[in-house]
Amino acid sequence: VNVAVVRETSSNERRVALTPEVAKKLKGKGASVLIEQGAGDPASFPDAAYKDAEVAGDAAATLGRADVLLKVQPPSLEEIAQLREGSVVIGLLQPHLAPERIRALRDRKITAFAMELLPRTTRAQAMDVLSSQAGVAGYKAVLIAAEASPKFFPMLTTAAGTIRPSKVLIVGAGVAGLQAIATARRLGAQVEGFDVRPETKEQIESLGAKFLDLGVSAAGSGGYARELTAEEREQQQRALAEHLKGIDVIVTTAAVPGRKAPRIISTAMVEGMKPGAVIVDIAAETGGNVELSEAGRTVVSKNGVSVIGPVNLASSAPIHASEMYSRNLFNFLELSLKDGALNLDWDDELIAKTCLTHAGEIRHEPTRTLVD
Numbered sequence: 436v437n438v439a440v441v442r443e444t445s446s447n448e449r450r451v452a453l454t455p456e457v458a459k460k461l462k463g464k465g466a467s468v469l470i471e472q473g474a475g476d477p478a479s480f481p482d483a484a485y486k487d488a489e490v491a492g493d494a495a496a497t498l499g500r501a502d503v504l505l506k507v508q509p510p511s512l513e514e515i516a517q518l519r520e521g522s523v524v525i526g527l528l529q530p531h532l533a534p535e536r537i538r539a540l541r542d543r544k545i546t547a548f549a550m551e552l553l554p555r556t557t558r559a560q561a562m563d564v565l566s567s568q569a570g571v572a573g574y575k576a577v578l579i580a581a582e583a584s585p586k587f588f589p590m591l592t593t594a595a596g597t598i599r600p601s602k603v604l605i606v607g608a609g610v611a612g613l614q615a616i617a618t619a620r621r622l623g624a625q626v627e628g629f630d631v632r633p634e635t636k637e638q639i640e641s642l643g644a645k646f647l648d649l650g651v652s653a654a655g656s657g658g659y660a661r662e663l664t665a666e667e668r669e670q671q672q673r674a675l676a677e678h679l680k681g682i683d684v685i686v687t688t689a690a691v692p693g694r695k696a697p698r699i700i701s702t703a704m705v706e707g708m709k710p711g712a713v714i715v716d717i718a719a720e721t722g723g724n725v726e727l728s729e730a731g732r733t734v735v736s737k738n739g740v741s742v743i744g745p746v747n748l749a750s751s752a753p754i755h756a757s758e759m760y761s762r763n764l765f766n767f768l769e770l771s772l773k774d775g776a777l778n779l780d781w782d783d784e785l786i787a788k789t790c791l792t793h794a795g796e797i798r799h800e801p802t803r804t805l806v807d
Protein backbone atom coordinates (compact mmCIF):
# COMPACT_ATOMS: atom_id res chain seq x y z
CA VAL A 436 0.00 0.00 0.00
CA ASN A 437 0.89 3.64 -0.47
CA VAL A 438 0.65 5.49 2.84
CA ALA A 439 0.56 9.24 2.25
CA VAL A 440 0.66 12.49 4.16
CA VAL A 441 -0.11 16.01 2.97
CA ARG A 442 0.57 19.37 4.53
CA GLU A 443 -2.19 20.26 7.00
CA THR A 444 -4.32 23.04 5.55
CA SER A 445 -6.14 24.23 8.69
CA SER A 446 -4.83 27.54 9.90
CA ASN A 447 -2.60 27.31 12.97
CA GLU A 448 -2.00 23.58 12.55
CA ARG A 449 1.71 22.85 12.76
CA ARG A 450 1.61 19.12 13.46
CA VAL A 451 2.17 16.50 10.78
CA ALA A 452 0.55 13.05 10.90
CA LEU A 453 3.64 11.21 9.63
CA THR A 454 7.16 11.79 10.92
CA PRO A 455 10.40 10.51 9.36
CA GLU A 456 10.69 7.92 12.15
CA VAL A 457 7.26 6.47 11.33
CA ALA A 458 7.96 6.59 7.58
CA LYS A 459 10.87 4.26 8.30
CA LYS A 460 8.73 1.92 10.39
CA LEU A 461 6.10 1.79 7.62
CA LYS A 462 8.74 0.94 5.07
CA GLY A 463 9.92 -1.80 7.39
CA LYS A 464 6.37 -3.19 7.27
CA GLY A 465 6.48 -3.30 3.47
CA ALA A 466 4.44 -0.12 2.79
CA SER A 467 5.51 2.69 0.44
CA VAL A 468 5.41 6.17 1.87
CA LEU A 469 4.49 9.32 -0.07
CA ILE A 470 4.72 12.84 1.25
CA GLU A 471 3.57 16.10 -0.21
CA GLN A 472 6.49 18.43 -0.65
CA GLY A 473 6.94 20.43 2.56
CA ALA A 474 4.36 18.41 4.53
CA GLY A 475 6.61 18.25 7.58
CA ASP A 476 7.98 21.80 7.39
CA PRO A 477 5.59 23.40 9.92
CA ALA A 478 6.65 20.72 12.45
CA SER A 479 10.34 21.23 11.57
CA PHE A 480 10.69 17.95 9.66
CA PRO A 481 12.14 18.97 6.27
CA ASP A 482 11.61 16.78 3.18
CA ALA A 483 15.23 15.65 3.35
CA ALA A 484 14.59 14.07 6.76
CA TYR A 485 12.09 11.66 5.19
CA LYS A 486 14.74 9.30 3.87
CA ASP A 487 12.29 6.41 3.59
CA ALA A 488 9.57 8.33 1.75
CA GLU A 489 9.03 9.53 -1.79
CA VAL A 490 8.36 13.24 -2.10
CA ALA A 491 5.33 12.98 -4.35
CA GLY A 492 4.96 16.62 -5.44
CA ASP A 493 1.91 18.73 -4.61
CA ALA A 494 -1.16 17.75 -2.61
CA ALA A 495 -3.21 16.65 -5.63
CA ALA A 496 -0.44 14.33 -6.84
CA THR A 497 -0.06 12.85 -3.37
CA LEU A 498 -3.78 12.39 -2.70
CA GLY A 499 -4.38 10.79 -6.10
CA ARG A 500 -1.94 7.99 -5.29
CA ALA A 501 -2.80 7.45 -1.63
CA ASP A 502 -4.24 4.15 -0.45
CA VAL A 503 -4.04 5.37 3.12
CA LEU A 504 -3.98 9.08 3.98
CA LEU A 505 -2.78 10.09 7.44
CA LYS A 506 -4.15 13.39 8.78
CA VAL A 507 -4.15 15.47 11.94
CA GLN A 508 -7.18 17.67 11.20
CA PRO A 509 -10.13 16.42 9.11
CA PRO A 510 -9.60 16.47 5.33
CA SER A 511 -11.20 19.38 3.49
CA LEU A 512 -13.95 18.79 0.92
CA GLU A 513 -11.38 19.52 -1.76
CA GLU A 514 -9.01 16.89 -0.39
CA ILE A 515 -11.80 14.34 -0.13
CA ALA A 516 -12.69 15.00 -3.79
CA GLN A 517 -9.08 14.29 -4.79
CA LEU A 518 -8.87 10.99 -2.93
CA ARG A 519 -9.53 7.78 -4.79
CA GLU A 520 -12.74 5.88 -4.08
CA GLY A 521 -12.10 3.13 -1.57
CA SER A 522 -9.06 4.74 -0.04
CA VAL A 523 -8.55 4.98 3.73
CA VAL A 524 -8.27 8.15 5.82
CA ILE A 525 -7.09 8.11 9.44
CA GLY A 526 -7.11 11.20 11.65
CA LEU A 527 -8.98 13.32 14.16
CA LEU A 528 -12.08 13.64 11.97
CA GLN A 529 -14.36 15.53 14.39
CA PRO A 530 -17.46 13.46 13.56
CA HIS A 531 -19.77 15.83 15.45
CA LEU A 532 -18.90 18.79 13.19
CA ALA A 533 -19.43 19.59 9.49
CA PRO A 534 -22.01 16.98 8.34
CA GLU A 535 -21.18 17.85 4.71
CA ARG A 536 -17.70 16.44 5.27
CA ILE A 537 -19.08 13.16 6.62
CA ARG A 538 -21.44 12.90 3.63
CA ALA A 539 -18.53 13.53 1.25
CA LEU A 540 -16.49 10.75 2.89
CA ARG A 541 -19.47 8.43 2.66
CA ASP A 542 -20.31 9.31 -0.94
CA ARG A 543 -16.70 8.93 -2.11
CA LYS A 544 -16.74 5.49 -0.46
CA ILE A 545 -13.79 6.42 1.71
CA THR A 546 -12.99 4.19 4.67
CA ALA A 547 -12.54 6.83 7.33
CA PHE A 548 -11.23 6.14 10.83
CA ALA A 549 -11.90 8.86 13.40
CA MET A 550 -9.30 8.40 16.12
CA GLU A 551 -11.54 10.09 18.70
CA LEU A 552 -13.82 7.03 18.44
CA LEU A 553 -11.06 4.58 19.41
CA PRO A 554 -12.23 2.51 22.40
CA ARG A 555 -10.17 3.34 25.48
CA THR A 556 -9.09 -0.17 26.34
CA THR A 557 -5.69 -1.28 27.58
CA ARG A 558 -4.78 -2.65 24.14
CA ALA A 559 -5.63 0.71 22.54
CA GLN A 560 -3.42 2.82 24.78
CA ALA A 561 -0.52 2.97 22.33
CA MET A 562 -2.92 4.26 19.65
CA ASP A 563 -4.70 6.81 21.80
CA VAL A 564 -4.14 10.20 20.20
CA LEU A 565 -6.53 11.93 22.60
CA SER A 566 -4.25 10.95 25.47
CA SER A 567 -0.96 11.80 23.80
CA GLN A 568 -2.18 15.19 22.61
CA ALA A 569 -3.91 15.98 25.93
CA GLY A 570 -0.56 15.51 27.64
CA VAL A 571 0.98 18.16 25.39
CA ALA A 572 -1.92 20.51 26.12
CA GLY A 573 -1.58 20.09 29.88
CA TYR A 574 2.13 20.85 29.75
CA LYS A 575 1.75 23.91 27.53
CA ALA A 576 -1.18 25.33 29.49
CA VAL A 577 0.99 25.56 32.61
CA LEU A 578 3.80 27.29 30.71
CA ILE A 579 1.31 29.83 29.36
CA ALA A 580 -0.02 30.42 32.87
CA ALA A 581 3.49 30.84 34.30
CA GLU A 582 4.38 33.29 31.55
CA ALA A 583 1.22 35.36 32.10
CA SER A 584 1.41 35.35 35.89
CA PRO A 585 2.83 38.43 37.65
CA LYS A 586 4.32 36.06 40.24
CA PHE A 587 7.05 33.42 40.37
CA PHE A 588 5.96 29.79 40.65
CA PRO A 589 8.77 28.64 43.00
CA MET A 590 9.64 29.73 46.49
CA LEU A 591 12.75 31.88 46.52
CA THR A 592 14.92 32.73 49.48
CA THR A 593 16.88 35.83 48.53
CA ALA A 594 18.74 38.73 50.06
CA ALA A 595 15.60 40.73 49.33
CA GLY A 596 13.60 38.41 51.51
CA THR A 597 11.52 35.32 50.92
CA ILE A 598 9.17 34.95 47.97
CA ARG A 599 6.31 32.60 48.65
CA PRO A 600 5.50 29.98 46.01
CA SER A 601 2.46 30.44 43.78
CA LYS A 602 -0.64 28.47 44.67
CA VAL A 603 -1.75 26.61 41.58
CA LEU A 604 -5.01 24.72 41.21
CA ILE A 605 -5.57 22.20 38.42
CA VAL A 606 -9.24 21.43 37.77
CA GLY A 607 -9.82 17.99 36.23
CA ALA A 608 -7.15 15.32 36.68
CA GLY A 609 -7.40 13.28 33.49
CA VAL A 610 -4.47 12.98 31.11
CA ALA A 611 -4.09 16.75 30.55
CA GLY A 612 -4.67 17.65 34.19
CA LEU A 613 -2.10 15.18 35.54
CA GLN A 614 0.51 16.47 33.10
CA ALA A 615 -0.38 20.04 34.16
CA ILE A 616 0.09 19.07 37.81
CA ALA A 617 3.47 17.49 37.10
CA THR A 618 4.61 20.53 35.11
CA ALA A 619 3.51 23.06 37.75
CA ARG A 620 5.28 20.98 40.40
CA ARG A 621 8.49 20.99 38.37
CA LEU A 622 8.30 24.78 38.25
CA GLY A 623 8.15 24.76 42.04
CA ALA A 624 4.57 25.85 42.67
CA GLN A 625 2.39 24.65 45.51
CA VAL A 626 -0.10 22.56 43.56
CA GLU A 627 -3.59 21.28 44.25
CA GLY A 628 -5.82 19.27 41.96
CA PHE A 629 -9.37 18.10 41.99
CA ASP A 630 -11.61 15.88 39.96
CA VAL A 631 -14.96 14.20 40.41
CA ARG A 632 -13.54 10.70 39.87
CA PRO A 633 -12.45 9.45 43.31
CA GLU A 634 -9.51 7.40 41.95
CA THR A 635 -7.76 10.63 40.96
CA LYS A 636 -6.98 11.43 44.62
CA GLU A 637 -4.18 8.88 44.67
CA GLN A 638 -2.92 9.94 41.22
CA ILE A 639 -2.79 13.61 42.23
CA GLU A 640 -1.00 12.81 45.48
CA SER A 641 1.52 10.57 43.74
CA LEU A 642 2.64 13.66 41.79
CA GLY A 643 3.33 15.52 45.02
CA ALA A 644 0.20 17.69 44.82
CA LYS A 645 -2.68 17.99 47.25
CA PHE A 646 -6.12 16.60 46.46
CA LEU A 647 -8.72 19.30 46.94
CA ASP A 648 -11.78 17.57 48.37
CA LEU A 649 -14.97 19.42 47.47
CA GLY A 650 -17.16 16.57 48.64
CA VAL A 651 -18.48 15.66 45.17
CA SER A 652 -17.86 12.25 43.62
CA ALA A 653 -19.21 11.39 40.16
CA ALA A 654 -17.54 8.41 38.55
CA GLY A 655 -19.31 7.41 35.33
CA SER A 656 -18.80 4.45 33.03
CA GLY A 657 -15.61 3.37 31.26
CA GLY A 658 -13.33 5.26 33.63
CA TYR A 659 -14.87 8.62 32.69
CA ALA A 660 -16.77 11.18 34.70
CA ARG A 661 -20.55 11.58 34.47
CA GLU A 662 -22.36 14.89 34.42
CA LEU A 663 -23.06 16.29 37.90
CA THR A 664 -26.62 16.67 39.22
CA ALA A 665 -27.81 20.22 39.92
CA GLU A 666 -27.36 19.63 43.63
CA GLU A 667 -23.82 18.27 43.30
CA ARG A 668 -22.91 21.18 41.08
CA GLU A 669 -24.12 23.67 43.61
CA GLN A 670 -22.14 22.03 46.38
CA GLN A 671 -19.01 21.96 44.22
CA GLN A 672 -19.47 25.63 43.36
CA ARG A 673 -19.97 26.79 46.93
CA ALA A 674 -16.90 25.00 48.25
CA LEU A 675 -14.82 26.14 45.30
CA ALA A 676 -15.76 29.85 45.45
CA GLU A 677 -14.38 30.14 48.96
CA HIS A 678 -11.21 28.26 48.12
CA LEU A 679 -10.38 30.27 44.98
CA LYS A 680 -9.82 33.45 47.00
CA GLY A 681 -6.36 32.14 47.94
CA ILE A 682 -5.34 30.80 44.51
CA ASP A 683 -2.84 32.50 42.15
CA VAL A 684 -3.14 30.31 39.04
CA ILE A 685 -5.84 27.94 37.79
CA VAL A 686 -5.61 25.57 34.84
CA THR A 687 -8.93 23.93 33.94
CA THR A 688 -9.07 20.68 31.97
CA ALA A 689 -12.43 19.14 32.86
CA ALA A 690 -14.39 17.27 30.20
CA VAL A 691 -17.23 14.78 29.93
CA PRO A 692 -17.20 12.64 26.76
CA GLY A 693 -19.77 13.62 24.15
CA ARG A 694 -20.94 16.70 26.06
CA LYS A 695 -20.08 20.34 26.27
CA ALA A 696 -17.31 20.95 28.81
CA PRO A 697 -18.77 21.36 32.32
CA ARG A 698 -19.04 24.96 33.51
CA ILE A 699 -17.16 25.01 36.81
CA ILE A 700 -15.89 28.53 37.45
CA SER A 701 -18.48 31.29 37.33
CA THR A 702 -17.77 34.97 36.74
CA ALA A 703 -18.67 35.68 40.37
CA MET A 704 -15.98 33.24 41.51
CA VAL A 705 -13.39 34.92 39.28
CA GLU A 706 -14.43 38.28 40.67
CA GLY A 707 -13.74 36.95 44.17
CA MET A 708 -10.14 36.12 43.27
CA LYS A 709 -7.03 38.23 43.83
CA PRO A 710 -6.07 40.82 41.18
CA GLY A 711 -3.27 39.42 39.01
CA ALA A 712 -4.52 35.85 39.26
CA VAL A 713 -4.37 33.90 35.99
CA ILE A 714 -6.72 31.24 34.64
CA VAL A 715 -5.93 29.10 31.59
CA ASP A 716 -8.99 27.21 30.33
CA ILE A 717 -7.95 24.28 28.12
CA ALA A 718 -11.63 23.51 27.59
CA ALA A 719 -12.31 26.97 26.05
CA GLU A 720 -12.70 25.45 22.58
CA THR A 721 -15.28 22.91 23.71
CA GLY A 722 -17.55 25.24 25.66
CA GLY A 723 -15.31 26.32 28.52
CA ASN A 724 -14.92 25.34 32.17
CA VAL A 725 -14.81 29.06 32.96
CA GLU A 726 -17.80 31.27 32.25
CA LEU A 727 -15.61 34.20 31.19
CA SER A 728 -13.30 32.31 28.85
CA GLU A 729 -13.35 32.76 25.09
CA ALA A 730 -11.52 30.49 22.69
CA GLY A 731 -8.49 32.21 21.21
CA ARG A 732 -8.68 35.25 23.49
CA THR A 733 -7.57 36.61 26.85
CA VAL A 734 -10.37 38.19 28.84
CA VAL A 735 -9.52 40.34 31.86
CA SER A 736 -12.17 40.37 34.58
CA LYS A 737 -13.36 43.53 36.36
CA ASN A 738 -11.01 42.81 39.27
CA GLY A 739 -7.97 42.15 37.09
CA VAL A 740 -7.93 38.36 36.68
CA SER A 741 -6.69 37.20 33.25
CA VAL A 742 -8.73 34.38 31.72
CA ILE A 743 -6.86 32.80 28.82
CA GLY A 744 -8.62 30.53 26.30
CA PRO A 745 -5.88 28.87 24.24
CA VAL A 746 -6.73 26.97 21.05
CA ASN A 747 -5.05 23.87 19.67
CA LEU A 748 -2.32 23.72 22.30
CA ALA A 749 -0.90 20.45 20.97
CA SER A 750 0.05 22.24 17.76
CA SER A 751 2.27 24.61 19.75
CA ALA A 752 4.76 21.83 20.51
CA PRO A 753 4.65 20.35 17.02
CA ILE A 754 7.79 18.21 17.05
CA HIS A 755 6.95 16.12 20.09
CA ALA A 756 3.20 16.27 19.51
CA SER A 757 3.71 14.97 15.94
CA GLU A 758 6.09 12.26 17.10
CA MET A 759 3.55 10.89 19.55
CA TYR A 760 0.59 11.38 17.20
CA SER A 761 2.35 9.68 14.32
CA ARG A 762 3.40 6.71 16.48
CA ASN A 763 -0.21 6.39 17.67
CA LEU A 764 -1.41 6.23 14.04
CA PHE A 765 1.30 3.73 13.15
CA ASN A 766 0.25 1.45 16.01
CA PHE A 767 -3.34 1.64 14.78
CA LEU A 768 -2.44 1.04 11.14
CA GLU A 769 -0.17 -1.83 12.09
CA LEU A 770 -3.26 -3.81 13.12
CA SER A 771 -4.16 -3.98 9.43
CA LEU A 772 -0.76 -4.21 7.73
CA LYS A 773 0.30 -7.67 6.61
CA ASP A 774 3.32 -7.97 4.28
CA GLY A 775 2.82 -4.48 2.93
CA ALA A 776 -0.86 -5.05 2.15
CA LEU A 777 -3.89 -3.63 3.93
CA ASN A 778 -6.23 -6.11 5.49
CA LEU A 779 -9.00 -4.67 7.69
CA ASP A 780 -10.27 -7.08 10.32
CA TRP A 781 -13.83 -5.98 11.02
CA ASP A 782 -14.07 -8.45 13.91
CA ASP A 783 -11.47 -6.38 15.77
CA GLU A 784 -13.39 -3.89 17.91
CA LEU A 785 -10.63 -1.29 17.55
CA ILE A 786 -11.15 -1.31 13.77
CA ALA A 787 -14.94 -1.62 13.85
CA LYS A 788 -15.60 1.01 16.52
CA THR A 789 -13.13 3.60 15.20
CA CYS A 790 -14.65 3.41 11.71
CA LEU A 791 -16.71 6.45 10.74
CA THR A 792 -17.50 5.65 7.09
CA HIS A 793 -16.94 2.59 4.94
CA ALA A 794 -18.22 1.37 1.56
CA GLY A 795 -20.72 4.19 1.17
CA GLU A 796 -22.13 3.94 4.71
CA ILE A 797 -21.77 5.88 7.93
CA ARG A 798 -20.76 3.21 10.45
CA HIS A 799 -20.93 5.31 13.62
CA GLU A 800 -24.54 5.38 14.77
CA PRO A 801 -24.59 8.79 16.57
CA THR A 802 -22.96 10.44 13.55
CA ARG A 803 -25.43 8.81 11.15
CA THR A 804 -28.32 10.19 13.19
CA LEU A 805 -26.70 13.63 13.10
CA VAL A 806 -25.98 13.64 9.37
CA ASP A 807 -29.15 12.06 7.90
Ligand code: NAD
Nearest residue numbers: 555556557560607608609610630631632658660689690697
Ligand atom coordinates in the same frame (compact mmCIF):
# COMPACT_ATOMS: atom_id res chain seq x y z
P1 NAD B 1 -11.43 13.82 29.73
O1 NAD B 1 -10.58 14.64 28.86
O2 NAD B 1 -12.72 13.29 29.23
O3 NAD B 1 -11.74 14.64 31.09
C1 NAD B 1 -10.73 15.29 31.83
C2 NAD B 1 -11.03 15.17 33.32
O4 NAD B 1 -12.12 16.03 33.69
C3 NAD B 1 -11.44 13.77 33.76
O5 NAD B 1 -10.51 13.30 34.69
C4 NAD B 1 -12.83 13.97 34.38
O6 NAD B 1 -13.09 13.09 35.46
C5 NAD B 1 -12.78 15.42 34.80
N1 NAD B 1 -14.07 16.05 35.06
C6 NAD B 1 -15.25 15.93 34.40
N2 NAD B 1 -16.22 16.68 34.97
C7 NAD B 1 -15.64 17.33 36.02
C8 NAD B 1 -16.12 18.27 36.99
N3 NAD B 1 -17.39 18.70 36.98
N4 NAD B 1 -15.24 18.72 37.93
C9 NAD B 1 -13.95 18.28 37.93
N5 NAD B 1 -13.45 17.41 37.04
C10 NAD B 1 -14.28 16.94 36.09
O7 NAD B 1 -10.64 12.59 30.31
P2 NAD B 1 -9.25 11.96 29.84
O8 NAD B 1 -8.16 12.74 30.39
O9 NAD B 1 -9.26 11.72 28.39
O10 NAD B 1 -9.32 10.53 30.57
C11 NAD B 1 -9.91 10.33 31.82
C12 NAD B 1 -9.54 8.92 32.29
O11 NAD B 1 -9.88 7.93 31.31
C13 NAD B 1 -8.05 8.70 32.50
O12 NAD B 1 -7.52 9.23 33.64
C14 NAD B 1 -8.00 7.17 32.46
O13 NAD B 1 -8.40 6.61 33.68
C15 NAD B 1 -8.99 6.85 31.38
N6 NAD B 1 -8.27 6.64 30.10
C16 NAD B 1 -8.02 5.36 29.68
C17 NAD B 1 -7.33 5.14 28.49
C18 NAD B 1 -7.05 3.76 28.00
O14 NAD B 1 -7.09 2.84 28.78
N7 NAD B 1 -6.78 3.59 26.71
C19 NAD B 1 -6.91 6.21 27.72
C20 NAD B 1 -7.17 7.50 28.17
C21 NAD B 1 -7.87 7.68 29.35
